Amino acid sequence: METPAFGSGGASQAPGTWGEWNPTEESIQPVRGRHRVAKQRNGLARSSTVLGVGVMAAVGAGGIATAQDKPAVSISLPDAIADSLPDAKSLPGIGSLGGEEAGTTDPLANAPLTSAGLTVTEAEQGATDAGEALRARIIQQAERQQASADATQKAAAEDAAAEKAASQAKARLSDAEKKIEAAKKKAEAEAKIKAEQERLAKLAASYSLPTSSYTITSTFGQSGSLWSSGYHTGLDFAAPTGTPIKAVHSGTVTSAGWSGSYGYRTVLELEDGTEVWYAHQSSLAVSVGQKVSTGDVIGRVGATGNVTGPHLHLEVHTAGGTGIDPMAWLQGKGINP
Known part of the structure; x- marks a missing residue:
């Protein structure tokens, strides 16, 4: 053809026209x-x-x-x-312009260009604007971050509160323990005092004064020319002649008779080996080998031997033979002469 x-516009056109x-x-x-x-x-x-x-x-x-x-x-x-x-199918909103078949399942195929950037899930949920969807995602992310920060702050506050409560509980427990310990020590001290009092009471019950109606005239260690050793070796109980003399504790009579400057003397040996000497008696009431109990009469007050008047001269010797202060010894047994 x-x-x-x-x-030219064909043969029918006028010259000079298009x-x-x-x-x-x-x-x-x-x-x-x-x-x-x-x-x-x-x-x-x-x-x-x-x-x-x-x-x-x-x-x-x-x-x-x-x-x-x-x-x-x-x-x-x-x-x-x-x-x-690029393939037209991959461009959102261009599918229909590029010859997409009807009935497509792509939710973004027929969407406007403003839907570019929407996820399939957002499109299925009815979102049509990518900017609004992005804004919603940013808000959701910010809310999640804020929730996470709030949870972290709350957990830190709870941990701090728990630590403070534990510290306070420990302090209260420490104070309670101190009070308990102080109460325990006080109770122990009181119990110790009570036990000592009971011991002394028991000793007092098992020990007795050597005589009655007396006056202390000379004490242990007192110096003077009246004693051959230069000092007094015992404790003197001045009392009328014939006043009963008692065993200060249970024991066995190891000596009973005349003993020079001591006059008539009785020696009583106790269970622990301690010896108690009773001197210047007017008469004896026991014999050697005899066992006596606390408070038993073993003789009478007199003025035999080297004396200036009727009295009981009492001496105490340890198991080793050393003379000790009778006053302190009796007080140690709960007896106060």
């Missing part, structure tokens, strides 16, 4: 291969392919030609460009 000259040119599939053949296009400064034309010759013929002297009422013409691109273009 013969094609009229470009811009007619409408509508390219058809028969008149336009696909362009193949690579074509160089002059580089433009604005950077909009960097491709090496002419995308359509119909665009150049659309401008006439009287205005812009349209092809709205004509059949669509296919435009071919070089293989290098066509292969690098």
